[in-house]
Amino acid sequence: MMAGEAALRFSGADLSLGGRVVLRDLDFAIPQGAFVGVLGPNGAGKTTLLRSVLGLVKPQAGSIEVLGYQAGDRRALIGYMPQTRAPLSDLKLSGHDFVAAAACGGGWGLPVLSRLQRGDVERVLDMVDAAAYAHRPVATLSGGERQRLLLAQALLGSPNMLLLDEPLSSLDPHHQAATIGFLRDVQQRLGITVLFSAHELNPLLPVLDQVLYLGSGHAALGSVEEVITAPVLSRLYGAPIEVLHVQGRIFVMAGGHEVERDAHVHL
Amino acid sequence: MFTYDFMQNAFAAALIVAVVSGAAGYFLVLRGQSFAGHALGHVGFAGATGAILLGASPFWGLIAVTTLGGALMGFAGENLAERDVAIGMVLSLALGLGLLFLNFFTGSSIQATSLLFGNVLGVDAATLWRMAWAGVLTLAALAAMSRKLLFASVRPELAEAKGIDLRLISMLFLALVGVAVAEAVQVVGVLLVFTLMVGPAATAQRLSPTLVGGFCLTVGLAAGQALAGVALAYLTDWPTSFWISALSAGCYLAAQAK
Numbered sequence: 001m002m003a004g005e006a007a008l009r010f011s012g013a014d015l016s017l018g019g020r021v022v023l024r025d026l027d028f029a030i031p032q033g034a035f036v037g038v039l040g041p042n043g044a045g046k047t048t049l050l051r052s053v054l055g056l057v058k059p060q061a062g063s064i065e066v067l068g069y070q071a072g073d074r075r076a077l078i079g080y081m082p083q084t085r086a087p088l089s090d091l092k093l094s095g096h097d098f099v100a101a102a103a104c105g106g107g108w109g110l111p112v113l114s115r116l117q118r119g120d121v122e123r124v125l126d127m128v129d130a131a132a133y134a135h136r137p138v139a140t141l142s143g144g145e146r147q148r149l150l151l152a153q154a155l156l157g158s159p160n161m162l163l164l165d166e167p168l169s170s171l172d173p174h175h176q177a178a179t180i181g182f183l184r185d186v187q188q189r190l191g192i193t194v195l196f197s198a199h200e201l202n203p204l205l206p207v208l209d210q211v212l213y214l215g216s217g218h219a220a221l222g223s224v225e226e227v228i229t230a231p232v233l234s235r236l237y238g239a240p241i242e243v244l245h246v247q248g249r250i251f252v253m254a255g256g257h258e259v260e261r262d263a264h265v266h267l
Numbered sequence: 268m269f270t271y272d273f274m275q276n277a278f279a280a281a282l283i284v285a286v287v288s289g290a291a292g293y294f295l296v297l298r299g300q301s302f303a304g305h306a307l308g309h310v311g312f313a314g315a316t317g318a319i320l321l322g323a324s325p326f327w328g329l330i331a332v333t334t335l336g337g338a339l340m341g342f343a344g345e346n347l348a349e350r351d352v353a354i355g356m357v358l359s360l361a362l363g364l365g366l367l368f369l370n371f372f373t374g375s376s377i378q379a380t381s382l383l384f385g386n387v388l389g390v391d392a393a394t395l396w397r398m399a400w401a402g403v404l405t406l407a408a409l410a411a412m413s414r415k416l417l418f419a420s421v422r423p424e425l426a427e428a429k430g431i432d433l434r435l436i437s438m439l440f441l442a443l444v445g446v447a448v449a450e451a452v453q454v455v456g457v458l459l460v461f462t463l464m465v466g467p468a469a470t471a472q473r474l475s476p477t478l479v480g481g482f483c484l485t486v487g488l489a490a491g492q493a494l495a496g497v498a499l500a501y502l503t504d505w506p507t508s509f510w511i512s513a514l515s516a517g518c519y520l521a522a523q524a525k
Contacts, residue, residue: 054428075429082424090299093421094476101417101478106431111414111478137476153425 005068007032007161007193008053012062017048021060023214028221030195030210032067032160035187036221037204038197040214040236041259046197047083049214050163053195054080067160079159081150083166088138088146095141095149096134099125102153124152127186144175151183161193168198176203183207201228202249228252268501273388277507280390280398281493284454287402288463289489290409291447293482294440296468298420301461302354303340303441307448308460309358310336315382315452316368325382326397330449337445341438385456385508387497398450405446408439416440417478454493455508462508463489466515473522488518 006029015023022045030036038046051057052064055072064071066078091098103121104111113121125131128148133141138149147167154162164183168176184207187194195212198204201224211227213220215236220227227233228250233241237254244251252259268274295304311333318328369379381389390398409416418426419436427433444464451460471484496511503510 051428056428080425080428082428084422085424086299091297091421092472092476092481093297093478097476097478098421101421102425104414104418106415106418106426106429108411109414110410111417135476153422 005032006030006065007034007067008195009065010062011065013052013059013064014061015045015048015052015057016060017045017057022048022217023219024217026062026219028212028219030193030212030221032193033191034209035184035194035207036196036210036212037201037208038195038212038214039199039201042199044214045217046214047165049212049219050080050165050195050197053161053163054078076157077160079154079156079162081154081162081164081167083169084150087170091138093138094135095130095138095145096121096125098138098149099130099134099152099156103156120156120158124155127155128152128182142175143171144178147171147175147179148182151186155186158190159192162187162195164194164196166197166199168200168203173203180204180207201252205248205250224250268498273390274497274501276390276392276395277387277497278494279395280387281454281497281507282490283395283398283402284450285463285467285489285491285493286486287405287447288451288460289467289486290406290482291444292464292468292489293471293485294409294413294416294420295444296465296472297417298440300441301465301469303337304444304448304464305461306340306354306358307333307336307441307445308452308457310361311445311448311452312365312382312457313361313368315457316365316372316379319378320368320372325378326394326449326453329452330401330446333445333448334442335445337441337443337448338438341436341441342434344434344437381456382452383456383458384506385452385454385459387454387507388500390453394453398453401446401450405443405450408443412436412439455511459508459512462512462515463493466512466519467492470515470519470522473519474525492518 008030010026010028013026014021038049040046048057052059053066053071054075066074100113100121101111103113103117125134128151130148130152133145138146168179171179180203183194205224208224210221211224213227213236216238218236220232220236228243230241230243233243233252239254242253244253292304295301311329314332315325315329318325415431415436419431419433423433448460451463455463467488468485471481471488475481475484492511492514495514496507499510500507
């Protein structure tokens with residue numbers, strides 16, 4: 001792979017979900033090693049976009065290239081952390097075996113790990129600092145500890161790119177900050193590309209290289225200064241938007257309401 | 268007590284049922300679908316009595332309905348599992364229908380009792396062979412799908428993204444649970460399927476969080492409880508199903524206290 005080649009390139013891609021086009025004419029490239037926040041209101045297509053990178057959602061038009069390959073062709077290059085629909089608070093299995101179940105993968109037969117896979121499980125548990133509590137049942141772990149196990153699953157197989165779908169959604173603010181710092185640390189140690197979807201911009205401000213903002217079927221990619229501006233966001237929301245900077249925090253306002261706060265109310 | 272044929276058959280039947288129920292029950296509890304096992308037992312009652320009414324073997328009626336019922340529940344997916352009222356209604360209807368079928372046939376309460384509460388002391392050699400075959404096939408199928416099943420059970424979102432068909436896995440698994448339920452009914456009856464299917468697994472998962480430890484402990488507990496239940500029934504002349512349910516509940520409570 002040549003240096004400077006894009007990790008991810010969308011070329012005129014249309015993405016649809018259930019027959020409805022949710023994102024139109026996506027055209028951008030994300031450089032390797034970037035930490036990218038994928039933001040936008042509920043239903044803007046954040047999950048659809050991440051799934052398209054995995055090849056689970058095929059573009060209706062245009063193309064998506066991941067590290068030089070067509071999306072879906074080299075799944076092993078990508079680690080994925082989908083949102084958990086059911087909380088893991090009832091799972092009596094140990095953290096180690098929870099991660100090992102993912103390492104076993106989806107083949108037929110007994111869930112027996114090869115030597116290589118066993119080593120991989122230990123490696124990712126060490127990487128997320130979970131070795132100390134991996135023997136305990138998942139049900140007894142804190143939200144932050146469970147989040148690290150989910151990240152460990154995504155890191156199995158040493159991917160070159162991580163797609164994290166709302167990794168902060170079930171965490172309190174304290175754990176959110178810790179998780180973000182930790183993710184940034186892992187990303188820099190491994191030198192991998194991270195796409196991180198979230199509701200809120202402010203917790204991510206210290207770590208973001210780029211923002212990919214989705215809205216009204218379109219996307220804008222760039223630095224925070226370039227994208228989180230009144231003209232760009234007004235275009236994405238299809239309504240007049242104000243952007244306020246207050247003591248290092250950014251508030252996106254529509255008609256006197258804070259947009260992100262409204263997004264939470266709808267949850 | 269080991270010299271009588273019926274006792275040997277009873278011990279063998281209890282062992283087969285315990286191993287199959289334990290193995291299926293481990294994943295059932297891991298997936299949080301305990302209630303499905305209970306439900307399939309009730310539905311099976313209508314199948315067994317319906318088969319009697321038609322002049323067929325109750326075992327085949329039972330296994331046909333529980334397997335089909337399991338596959339349907341798997342197809343309906345999570346949405347169904349949350350509709351507790353709908354499930355409760357179907358269960359009650361199945362029991363009511365079973366009663367009606369029995370009524371048409373002979374009105375025999377002995378047959379009803381052995382279906383509802385099991386009759387392990389009445390297992391003959393032919394039934395035993397049938398149970399052994401069904402058990403071996405169930406275990407083989409469970410082993411073949413266990414890798415996918417485990418992944419789909421603990422991390423469905425990621426398993427789906429990796430190409431596992433969650434609905435297919437759920438249908439296959441609950442169909443296997445249906446076979447295991449039909450087996451368990453021979454020993455503990457439709458009303459007490461929970462004791463062998465869920466009790467040992469819930470106890471074991473409380474005691475050992477590892478996959479291998481929890482699974483082996485589940486099968487061991489189920490086998491121990493079923494065999495001890497048969498032995499205690501012989502010694503006390505109390506019903507086997509009472510002893511198995513008491514041992515199952517006792518172990519569960521002891522594990523909770525830990």
